[in-house]
Amino acid sequence: HGRQDAEQIAAAVDFAHKMPDVVDVWADTVGYRLQVKFKSGWIKGVVPIDDGKHGAETAGLPPLASPQG
Numbered sequence: 001h002g003r004q005d006a007e008q009i010a011a012a013v014d015f016a017h018k019m020p021d022v023v024d025v026w027a028d029t030v031g032y033r034l035q036v037k038f039k040s041g042w043i044k045g046v047v048p049i050d051d052g053k054h055g056a057e058t059a060g061l062p063p064l065a066s067p068q069g
Contacts, residue, residue, distance in 0.1 A: 005029075009027045009029065012027075012034055012048055013025045013034065016034055016036055021038045021040070022037070023038065028045065031045065032047065032048075033045045033046055034046045034048070
């Protein structure tokens with residue numbers, strides 16, 4: 001998207017925080033993924049999709065919810 005890596009990471013973390021079951025997100029910049037903790041306690045590494053679209057434009061994702069917490 002023409003942004004610096006730090007801006008892209010911040011945008012991805014912000015987007016993930018808006019998902020309804022997400023309670024925490026942190027960037028693993030060495031593994032180039034996000035670590036996402038869900039309400040259930042499950043933690044999953046998520047590799048961002050490099051499709052050139054904003055997360056809300058990616059097919060199959062739920063609509064954005066209000067930010068949690």
